[in-house]
Amino acid sequence: MAAVFTAVACGTGSSQNAGTIHFLGVWSGAEQASWFAVLKPFEDSTGIKVSYEASRDQDAILTSTVAAGNPPDVAGAPSPQLLSQFAKQGKLKALNDAVDMSALQANTAASWIKLGEPLNDGKLYQVFAWGAVKGLIWYDPKNFQAKGYNVPKSWTDLQSLQSTIKSSGTTPWCVTVESGSATGWAASDWLKEIVLSQSGPDVYDKWVAGTQKWSSPEIKQAWQTFGSVLGPRGSYVYGGPQYVVATNFGDVGTPMFANPPKCYMLNQASFITSFFTSANPSLQPVTDFNFFPLPDINPQFTGAHVVAGDSFAMFKDTPQARKLIAYLTTADAQAIWVKRGGKLAVNKQVSLDLYPDALSKESAQIIVNTQIGKYDATDQMPADMKAAAWADLVKFIQNQGQLDSLLAHLDSVQASAYKS
DSSP, X not given: OHHHHHHHXXXXXXXXXXXXXXXXXXXXXXXXXXXXXXXXXXXXXXXOEEEXXXXXXXXXXXXXXXXXXXXXXXXXXXXXXXXHHHHHTTOSOOOTTTSOHHHHHHHSOHHHHHHXXXXXXXXXXXXXXXXXXXXXEEEOHHHHHHHTOOOOSSHHHHHHHHHHHXXXXXXXXXXXXXXXXXXXXXXXXXXXXXXXXXXXXXXXHXXXXXXXXXXXXXXXXXXXXXXXXXXXXXXXBTTHHHHXXXXXXXXXXXXXXXXXXXXXXXXXXXXXXXXXXXXXXXXXXXXXXXXXXXXXXXXXXXTEEEEEEEEEEESSOOHHHHHHHHXXXXXXXXXXXXXXXXXXXXXXXXXXXXXXXXXXXXXXXXXXXXXEEEEOXXXXXXXXXXXXXXXXXXXXXXXXXXXXXXXXXHHHHHHHHTTO
């Protein structure tokens, strides 16, 4: 650890006047606490102060501050798309000289590095520190056992299980999608996972690239499949459509852990465990919550998973910013959040033994063993397209009958969003 920080500090020692980094991120609550835990040894070792600004409306803030010529020194984003757009505009600083490229290539999968090279010119503009695997269906094993429910092994099994739960008088699913200006992103996770599993990586890639229309049979079918999860008029989801769109995504598990449970399953990425235990510290992984991967819809695409990650980019080339970027690529930095729960390391040198529970370890192994892995679709789409998709998914949840008009609207947004 000392060697890492010596390399990062580059001779500054632990001076208390080593400068400041203005950092823009999105983390709040438990996630913010974990981020501060990551920063503490960096600040202690280098004497550099990280001035953290948090906002879920990151796209708008970055767009306005970059346009005004006053962006943050460094930004950490849950989506690489906007940062990639800034790289194409010449607004980001290349990181090849800020990080140890040999170590990065040795310790990080090539797919993660490639995501940070949006210009395909060999220059690195983003680095990824932590990832998450999506398409995990969370449940309370005790509740399943009490009802005699079995973990579904196929999509047909999952459909049968939700029908059984519904017929018992309880809604099968917990779904919540409120997230301030980003409301709807949690619903998009359902859609992108369904597209990949149902229609495969070629359709998925064309959809991301803007060449697969939203009204195409494949994408429309994915919306309809999502509708079959929601049920007629949202009857398969606890609280109904209004509760779904008004309740914060982090509170999705609250009804599932109620006594008696008000729903039995929820779909969320591996990070959600930190929200479970933050709301209810008595909950224990495996015994109180467990997961199974979303069953394959089309056997032709078995083993398909959507992944996401936190990317970091440098708007101002300062010695302090370089040191922070270099630090975040190290196993020591990434291990701090891993041990606290809620994140999966991108650096391969982070031992599986450091994960706080068996579920985190299993999630990390899923990323390693994924046969068809694709990065979060809407996070790679232009900002206007992403925002429209999230908003129209909220409208779909409220009224599935307007699907054709929503898809037509998204086609029109797609026609213009990819030109900018």
